[in-house]
Every structure is written in structure tokens, then in C-alpha cells.
Amino acid sequence: MEKEVTIYDLAHKLEISPATVSRALQDHPAISKKTKKKIFELAEEMGYRTNNFARNLRNKNTNTIGVIVPRLDSYFMSTVIAGIENTAGNLGYQIIISQSSEQVKKEASSANTLFNSRVDGLLVSLAYDTEDLSHFDIFLKKKVPIIFFDRVTDYDGCMNILIDNRKAANEATRHLIQQGCRRLVHLTAIPKRNVYIDRLEGFKQALEEAGLPYSEDQVIIDNLSQEAGVRAAEIISKMKPLPDGVFVSNDNCATVCMITLKKMGIRIPEDIAFVGFNNDPVCKVAEPNLTTINYPGYEMGQVAARSLISHLSGAVNIHATTAITLRADLIVRASSMRIKSS
Amino acid sequence: MEKEVTIYDLAHKLEISPATVSRALQDHPAISKKTKKKIFELAEEMGYRTNNFARNLRNKNTNTIGVIVPRLDSYFMSTVIAGIENTAGNLGYQIIISQSSEQVKKEASSANTLFNSRVDGLLVSLAYDTEDLSHFDIFLKKKVPIIFFDRVTDYDGCMNILIDNRKAANEATRHLIQQGCRRLVHLTAIPKRNVYIDRLEGFKQALEEAGLPYSEDQVIIDNLSQEAGVRAAEIISKMKPLPDGVFVSNDNCATVCMITLKKMGIRIPEDIAFVGFNNDPVCKVAEPNLTTINYPGYEMGQVAARSLISHLSGAVNIHATTAITLRADLIVRASSMRIKSS
DNA sequence: TTGTATGCGTTATCAG
């Protein structure tokens, strides 16, 4: 390991004080242009790079934001991360990522690790069944801001960034009804987190608005995996009477469910129309192409990062805002087109 | 911001020296069990957390590894990241992620940022057309180890973690030939990076081994997006004679190409058989299900992280090994089954 | 506009 160049080295060589060098490097107004120029040039020449540890040790901020997500390996989440990374990077922040693997315990330990890394702020999408949020208390106590996105919660005054899941689900369901569906089914995950609770709400609401009855049999709960799609297809195919419209909380699951039903001889959308959720690339591969709710993941990531960083730089107080809601529109494709448009 | 608890606070309260506390906290053998116990208990009680900046300032290592990938928002890459995160986390390392967006320039600036963050090591999957690797020189000069994965290169003695793309492509192509295909096409990206070069090689090799002719018309170069799949379908459908087998370097692109051809009335696999690459979830959604090469992304991430960290902890010298090759097997599904197995 | 002096929290060296 070669020796690093420090401000002392620069100072020594220019026969000025380290303090002046330090100030110049920060573009401090009280340093003359000439001196600054000299310093910058020498810094460049000698390959100086600031030591962030020393700086952070003094300043107590890290220019790093922590991100906790339930899983990294879904298209939606990787899109969000891409958005976060992009914005954070542009604003001079780095991101440290960890995944909870949908386990509260890992979420807590991730939170702890990130806390110990002294992240300046936290971006969190909660695990499936996190109820106790006490592992985040430490952040609040130290006034480290937390923003929840997608899988959110009411926690202190922390800001939430989300879409209106109820409205989206309502729109999806209403669309199915408009297409002539009367016996609807909603395939989703256990309604513990907002996203699933709200979608179920929206589903019910649309039924009610259309004067359609609702019973619990119309909701199939599973984990939204591809396998869940197969299982759901089995259940749906045995329902009497056969449903004529299915709204699924996840595109991948929806698609598999759809093609499994097709294999059983059920026509899509004539017998059963389908609407998914997310606008995953899989939608355009499915046959018929899957109608879905466009979930703006990349944008969500950008907004989350931007909001957090604005708060950190003092520009905006995120405690004033409790939530930012992003648009999530219905994208109609063949899987739900029972009425051919004239 | 409340005051942090430091080893001084602990020391003071126990009326011992900070040095002892520091040692105890590191489980130094020269400290009595009794003393350690006292210290640990008090630390717990007072909510002590080590200040990594101070520690790093002294130690000059960060327990952080940097990751540079071309894109974050692909299923394959998010799987790799998940694997890296998982292993690194278990071994006490954090990861800082940045994406090059397939641009050399961003790759270089990411490298720089990570360098300034003093990451202990680097995991890199190269951008599409990175040729000049000089932005990594700084790492080598400081003996910060770099491991390349997936999109690799020969660079100093840096270790590569990859699959045998040539072999995989060969196997894929051979499989098509075994299924009776004689007029093969390979849809891929510009053969600049190893992955595409090697796959093309494997493709050619398989043709040669089977005594089939090869001409450049059999290779379609595009960016492997879904749109590229559509474009390729146009081209393929106009080829005379029509090809009877297509090997695509990416599942998503393959699937879209396949269904576009289907819409034109071409039967899969009877008229044209398809093999993709990656084993993306989309394979099981495609109709017919897509035959593909299983690319073990999660495992690759784990191996990469483990190798890097072993090196860092001095257990293994990665310069001794130049490459680790992971298994990547063919998964046969309906899209290529022209000969019904007896 | 610049310099002096000090502390941020750890760890390691040396001494006991």
C-alpha cells in the first residue's frame, strides 16, 4: 500500500497551512482565487483524493443512503433500485443495499447494520409481514430520516412514496366489469401489507359500485409466484360457475395462471379475462398480451431518492409531506378485451 | 443529534482505560473474560456502536465491496446482486452498487467514486463496449482486488467468474441440430464482449462439428431487447429458405421473437425451433415454453462475493486462480422439441 | 485572506 496524499502533503509542498488547503478544496469563499488554483492544480498533479473517513469522522455525515428491500430479484424491484441509484448518484450520494428476504428478522438486522454504517437516510420497502417497526426506532432517535416506498406503513411521521393501490385495483376491476365480466376473482397475497390490503379494497369497491355481490370465495390468497399461478388456475377451473374475470396482483403470477387455464381449454379473454399488476416485461410476451397496471418503478426510485436527499440537504422537510402518490395507469391489452372496440 | 457513546464513555464508567475497552470489543485474547463480560454488558446497556469512520481511518479498510454492473434492471443481474448481497452480508461486508448504464464513461466515473469510497474490493461486470480498462488502474496500483463476472476481460491477473459461454452455446446449437434443424440462425448482440463472442464461437463450432455450412447471414446482431425480438422476427420471416432453428442470446428477446413469428403463422417448434439463454422466468410463460441455458446468476453472485472476501481476508490469493467457471446447463422445453421423445 | 491548535473515535505500539 503506497502512502496516500493528504492535505498536509499539499500544504507542505506549497508552503501554506493545511487549513488553507482544506478550505480551498471545499471552495471556501474566504480563500483567494489564486491560492485555490494553485492548490487544485497540485492536488490533481499529486493524485490527492479526500479521505472520507476522516471527513465523516468530523462531519458525521456519510453521503450514503441505505436501502432495504424485501427482495432484489424481481423485475419491479430492480427497476426501483435502478432509479434510486441513478438519482442518488447524480446528487453525489452512494447507496448501500440490503435485502430482508421477506423476513422481519433480517430486516431488523439489515437496519442495524445500516445504522452502524451511519447512513444519512434510509429508503425502505417493508417485508411481507413486518408489523413491529421498533428496529427503526434507532434511526428516528438519531433523526436519521426514513422514507418508505411501495410497501409502506404509518410510522411516526415518515414519508411514504407509493401508488394509489386502491384506485388502481378499482380501475382494473372496473375495466373487467366494463368488458362484461360479472363473476370476478382476485388473486393476491395475504392482505397484511398496504399494497395487498388496498388492492383488495379497490377490488371490493368496484364490485360494490357496479352492484355486484362479493363473497370471500372470490379472493384467492397465495404468494404470487409462478407456481401460485398454477395453483390458482386449478382452483379457478373448478369454480362453479366459472369466473369470467380475474384480477391478479402480479404479472408473472397472472401470466402463468392464464396460460395454465388456456391449456385446460379455457379461452382468454372470451371465457375469462385477465388483468395483472406491475407492467412487467412478461406482459408483452404473454399470449394474449396481459392487461395490467403500469407501476412506475424507476420513477418511484427516483422520487424516493430525490425526496430523501432534498430533506438531507435541508431544502425540504419530508415530515411536512406524509405521502407522495405516483400515477399508475391501466394499460389495456388483449387479455381483457372482450368487447372489440369499434 | 444526541451524543454517541464512545469507548471513552465505557472506559470512564468502568474506571478502566479506553485501550482495554477497545481490545475487549475486538475480543482480544489478552483481556480477561471477566473484564470482557463487564464491558460487553455495559456497551449493550449504553447503546454503544462502533464508529466505523474512526476505525477505518485507522485501519484503512472498510468492509465494503463495490459492485459495478451494466444495468440493474434485468432479471439476471438482479439475481446476481441478490447472491452477492446475501454472501457479503453473511461475511460481514456491505455492498455499494453502481450501474454503468452500458457506458464506458459512467463505468469510469463509478469506478472513481468507489475508489474514493475506499472499497476493499471490486466486483465488476463490464459495460457493453468497454475496451480501455485504464479506469481500473488505480485499484491495481493500490492493490485493491478486482473480480470480473459474466462480462469479463483479461486484465492484469484479475480473476474472472463466468460460465463457459462457448460450451453452452455449442450445447444449445447441437441440441437444435439433434432436433433436426439444419438451417440455423443465431440472434445476439455485437460480439464485443466475451459473452457474445464466445456464444457465437460455440454456435459456429457446433455447425462445423455437424458438417453444416456457416455464413454470416446466419447471425443477426441487435441489442437483445424485446423490440429487437420483433425486428429479428421480421428478418427471419423473410429469409429464404426459412431457418428451422434459432438460438438467441437472451430469453426475453427470444420469446418476443418467437411469438412474433407465431403471429405470422409460423409454427414453433415445428417450423422453427427456439433456444434462449439465461433461464429467465419468462421462459415458463412463453408458449411454447422456452428451451434455454440455465445461467446460475445467484450462485455466480455468491461465488464472486465469496472469492473476493476470501482473498481480502488472506485465505486465498485470487491471483493464483484466473477463472472460476460455473455450470450452465441446457434446459429443454417445448420450444425446441421437434422430435417427440419415445 | 491565512495560520494555529484541537478534536472526531479508534487502534496499535510500547511500557508496565
Added chain:
DNA sequence: CTGATAACGCATACAA
């Protein structure tokens, strides 16, 4: 087994 002390590199209060 334990203590005193000196760095690590930077930023700032205070002085000049």
C-alpha cells in the same frame, strides 16, 4: 493482563 499515548486525515473555532 492493562494503561498511556500517538497517530489516522480532515474541518473548524479562534487568532492574526
